[in-house]
Amino acid sequence: MSIIRYEQTQGKSLGFYAFIAGLGAFILAALAGVYYMEHNGHHVTGMSNRIVWGLPHVFALFLIVAASGALNVASIASVFQKKIYKPLSRLSGLVALALLAGGLMVLVLDLGRPDRLIVAMTEYNFNSIFAWNIILYNGFFAIVGVYLWMMFERRMNKYSRTVGIAAFTWRLILTTGTGSIFGFLVARQAYDAVMMAPMFVIMSFAFGLAFFILILMASYKWTERQLGDAIVNRLSNLLGVFVAAVLYFVAVYHVGNLYLAENSGVENFFLVDGGIYTQLFWYGQIILGSLVPLALLYSPATRGNRTMLGLASVLIIIGGLVQLYVIIIGGQAYPMELFPGKEILEGYGGIAAYTPTLAELMLGLGGIAVSLIAVTYLIKFLPFLPESLADDVADPHHKG
Amino acid sequence: MKELNRRDFIKTTTATSAGVVTIASGITLTTYAARPKESDPVTNEKRWGMLIDTNKLTESNIDDMVNACQEEHGWGNETHSTGDQKAGWIKKVKVKDKATERISNLALMCQHCEEPPCVDVCPTNASMKREDGIVLVDRHLCIGCRYCMMACPYDARSFVHETLTDQKTHMPRGKGTVEACTMCVHKVDKGEAPACVASVNSDAVVFGDLYDPTSKINQTLKKVQSTQIRADLNLNTGVRYSGI
Numbered sequence: 001m002s003i004i005r006y007e008q009t010q011g012k013s014l015g016f017y018a019f020i021a022g023l024g025a026f027i028l029a030a031l032a033g034v035y036y037m038e039h040n041g042h043h044v045t046g047m048s049n050r051i052v053w054g055l056p057h058v059f060a061l062f063l064i065v066a067a068s069g070a071l072n073v074a075s076i077a078s079v080f081q082k083k084i085y086k087p088l089s090r091l092s093g094l095v096a097l098a099l100l101a102g103g104l105m106v107l108v109l110d111l112g113r114p115d116r117l118i119v120a121m122t123e124y125n126f127n128s129i130f131a132w133n134i135i136l137y138n139g140f141f142a143i144v145g146v147y148l149w150m151m152f153e154r155r156m157n158k159y160s161r162t163v164g165i166a167a168f169t170w171r172l173i174l175t176t177g178t179g180s181i182f183g184f185l186v187a188r189q190a191y192d193a194v195m196m197a198p199m200f201v202i203m204s205f206a207f208g209l210a211f212f213i214l215i216l217m218a219s220y221k222w223t224e225r226q227l228g229d230a231i232v233n234r235l236s237n238l239l240g241v242f243v244a245a246v247l248y249f250v251a252v253y254h255v256g257n258l259y260l261a262e263n264s265g266v267e268n269f270f271l272v273d274g275g276i277y278t279q280l281f282w283y284g285q286i287i288l289g290s291l292v293p294l295a296l297l298y299s300p301a302t303r304g305n306r307t308m309l310g311l312a313s314v315l316i317i318i319g320g321l322v323q324l325y326v327i328i329i330g331g332q333a334y335p336m337e338l339f340p341g342k343e344i345l346e347g348y349g350g351i352a353a354y355t356p357t358l359a360e361l362m363l364g365l366g367g368i369a370v371s372l373i374a375v376t377y378l379i380k381f382l383p384f385l386p387e388s389l390a391d392d393v394a395d396p397h398h399k400g
Numbered sequence: 401m402k403e404l405n406r407r408d409f410i411k412t413t414t415a416t417s418a419g420v421v422t423i424a425s426g427i428t429l430t431t432y433a434a435r436p437k438e439s440d441p442v443t444n445e446k447r448w449g450m451l452i453d454t455n456k457l458t459e460s461n462i463d464d465m466v467n468a469c470q471e472e473h474g475w476g477n478e479t480h481s482t483g484d485q486k487a488g489w490i491k492k493v494k495v496k497d498k499a500t501e502r503i504s505n506l507a508l509m510c511q512h513c514e515e516p517p518c519v520d521v522c523p524t525n526a527s528m529k530r531e532d533g534i535v536l537v538d539r540h541l542c543i544g545c546r547y548c549m550m551a552c553p554y555d556a557r558s559f560v561h562e563t564l565t566d567q568k569t570h571m572p573r574g575k576g577t578v579e580a581c582t583m584c585v586h587k588v589d590k591g592e593a594p595a596c597v598a599s600v601n602s603d604a605v606v607f608g609d610l611y612d613p614t615s616k617i618n619q620t621l622k623k624v625q626s627t628q629i630r631a632d633l634n635l636n637t638g639v640r641y642s643g644i
Contacts, residue, residue: 041480041575043561048484052546052559112544112559112576120543123524130523130547186517186633187553336553338508338629339495339644347493347508348555352484 004087007387009223011380016222019376023369030366033359034109042112045360050352051332056110058324059364062207063103063371064137064178065200066320068171069208071096071144073235074151075171078164084231084395087386088216089160093148094375094384095212096171097141102371104137106363129180136174143167152382175201182327189266190331195256199249206242207320210313213239215375217310219385228391229304236309240297243316247290250323262337269334270326275351277330280322289319329354447533447638448512448583449610450597451617451626454504454643456604462492462507468599469509472584473571480562487558489581490596495644504644507596507605510535510556510581511629512638518548518557527578533610533638534583542577549578553630556580583638610638 010016037045047054073092077085108114124131147167150160179200182191213235220227254271257263268274270281293312295302302308333352338344379385386393470476475487490509496502512535518527519535526541527548537548537557549557557580564573570586573579584594592598597607608617626642628635 038576041562042559043478043480043482043485048561049486049488049549049558050484050555052549112546112578113542116541116543119524119541120545123526123541125519125522125525127520128523128547130521130545134523181547185551187551187630332550336555338493338554340630340632341499342495342497342644345494345496345503347491 004386004393005388006090006383006385008381008383009219009379009385011376016376016380020373023373023376026362026369027366027373029362030109030364030369033362033366034114036359037110037363038114044357046355046357047360048352048354051329051354053328053332054110054354055325055329055356055360056106056363058321058328059367060103060107060110061178061181061328062321062324063099063106063367065175065204065324066207066211066317067096067099067103067204068140068175068178069204069206070099070212071167071171072205072208073212074147075164075168078161079168084234087389087394088212088231089164090148090151090384091216091219091379092212093144093151093167094378095215095371096208097144097148098371098374098378099208099211100137100140101374102367102369105370106367109363129177129184133174133177133181136170136177140167140170140174143170171204172201175204182331187336188331189263189337190270190327190334193253193257195249195253199246199253202242202245202249203320203323206239206246206316209235209239209242210316210320214310214313214317215372217306219375219379220389223385225385226388226390226393228389228394230391230395231389232306232309233304236297236304236312239309239313239316240294243290243293243297247286250285262340265337266334269351270330274330274334277326277333280330281326284322285319285326288315289322290316293319442531442589444531444533445611446531447514447610448588449533449608449617449638449640450583450594451606451620451640451642452506453604453606453624454506454641456602456643457505457507457600458604459492459505461600461602461604462505464599465507465596465605466490466492468595469581472568472587472595473573473582474566474568475558475573475579477566478560478562478564485561487560487579489556489558489579506641506644508554508556508629509596509639510552510583511554511635512581512583514636514638516635517551517553521547521551523547530585534585534588535580536582536585537578537580539572539574539577539579544576544578546578553633553635 045054071092073085074089076082077089108117120134143163144167147160147163150156150163176197179197183194183196185191217227217232254267258267270277272278293315296308296312297303333354335349335351338348469490473489475489478486490507492505493508494503494505512533514533516527516529516535519529523545524541524543526538527535528538529535544559546559549559557578559578560573560575563575567573587594593607597605606617606620608615610618610621612618621640624642626640627644628637628640
């Protein structure tokens with residue numbers, strides 16, 4: 001195995017500037033959407049007192065969950081000592097920070113009073129899982145920042161494993177915290193399950209790795225650097241395992257819920273007669289977002305094909321967004337059980353309606369654009385990417 | 401009468417102005433100092449509560465309660481908000497028993513839980529419970545995250561979806577923040593009953609200190625069978641119901 005040399009991307013091509021301009025347009029559209037929503041108030045959105053968290057939360061939580069997952073590649077290298085992943089560690093840390101920044105931007109800009117962010121930073125209620133999350137997010141920035149420094153600075157390299165373990169632990173707690181936002185809402189039947197926390201952790205593995213693979217393949221293709229099959233095929237296999245693990249957790253969650261009579265109504269809603277939510281669950285989350293990617297990753301016809309791996313990663317990301325849509329919006333649309341044993345004729349109940357608006361969608365997509373623009377710029381200014389990941393460079397056991 | 405020269409004029413006016421200031425600050429001081437005299441300081445020796453008897457409460461009673469609340473607090477005139485976006489601090493709920501088909505009508509609002517989930521989840525301490533059990537939102541601290549609305553088991557809270565005008569001076573509301581029934585805390589602190597309670601002429605709704613053995617609510621609760629909505633959640637609500 002030869003020494004890994006890291007190098008900035010040139011970032012001078014027309015393609016680079018076109019990509020930046022395209023992302024910039026999405027960010028501007030997001031800001032326009034935010035101005036429109038904040039100026040008029042949330043009545044211009046599809047959100048209401050029944051669906052209090054809408055499409056922006058779907059994107060925000062997706063990005064936050066994916067962020068912690070994107071750090072896994074670095075963790076596998078430093079915590080679990082798999083040398084082949086080591087050259088990817090810097091990029092892994094960067095993608096993690098960028099996704100978190102994008103997600104938090106969306107979350108904050110959807111607040112009723114985003115101008116009061118300072119209140120959220122100075123007034124803490126330590127009983128609130130939300131308040132813990134604020135600390136966990138800030139801590140993630142700090143720890144991953146230090147982790148990157150340990151990796152970049154040669155004389156600090158020796159500490160990178162210790163900091164890597166700390167970062168890995170922190171990201172597990174962070175995603176547990178994000179899942180727990182829902183896990184402890186006792187009144188909402190779709191959420192009240194401790195299962196939510198580990199399920200979010202597993203979801204983060206899959207979504208984060210899908211993002212990472214797309215960014216890795218795109219940046220190597222566009223900068224005409226070599227990226228060997230040894231690394232790509234390993235990442236591809238890992239992605240398949242994570243997607244299967246998410247499916248397992250989803251199955252346990254729903255089967256477990258079905259066992260309890262009190263939850264048969266909400267399960268029926270998700271799995272059988274929930275209209276758009278049922279369709280999104282089966283066609284979007286299960287088939288398009290899980291089964292098709294698994295087939296693409298493992299079937300002999302498509303296995304090892306970069307385009308198919310890219311397609312699988314895109315489908316996993318779309319499937320992940322759909323999954324969070326079903327959890328967040330569907331979970332609120334289904335009414336709370338206010339009077340067990342009674343039927344509510346008037347005043348509350350029924351499936352709450354929600355139609356996302358363009359402004360909400362643009363805010364969400366703007367979050368993804370912020371993440372991508374951060375990565376694109378930073379790999380231009382700092383040496384995040386190895387100049388080559390060809391098999392003879394990356395794979396210690398490569399027989400060439 | 402002595403002729404007023406320039407020096408005297410200045411002296412007199414200065415003294416008078418000083419007097420006004422003194423009186424004015426005296427008034428201010430008196431206003432703040434007088435509050436505890438009007439009603440006792442907020443302590444946990446009291447727990448304000450409400451008992452709603454659905455056998456006695458008529459549908460028109462409930463409409464009166466809703467109207468009184470709207471009038472007192474100035475909600476319900478939102479012009480842009482539609483459907484579920486409109487504020488609803490108190491609402492009429494009609495329920496039918498699945499087995500017996502018996503129908504009950506009740507007024508549903510913030511249940512002023514002893515263990516309020518909204519207060520637990522609020523990241524900034526904007527949702528809070530007073531010592532006397534009244535659950536409120538501090539609109540200066542609320543960042544509009546709506547986590548409390550996710551956590552409330554009673555669908556009792558509203559988010560202000562639009563810019564508001566003509567608000568009541570005792571009840572400032574604001575776009576982008578969350579609000580709910582305050583149990584008319586501004587009236588309770590002056591020794592008055594909440595607006596919805598006052599709007600019902602019968603004893604279908606009783607308001608008072610749950611802890612005070614001489615209060616009507618305490619005595620009635622000792623006699624009649626009552627229930628808490630979602631009692632299984634162990635939130636120990638301040639609003640109780642009988643007849644459902």
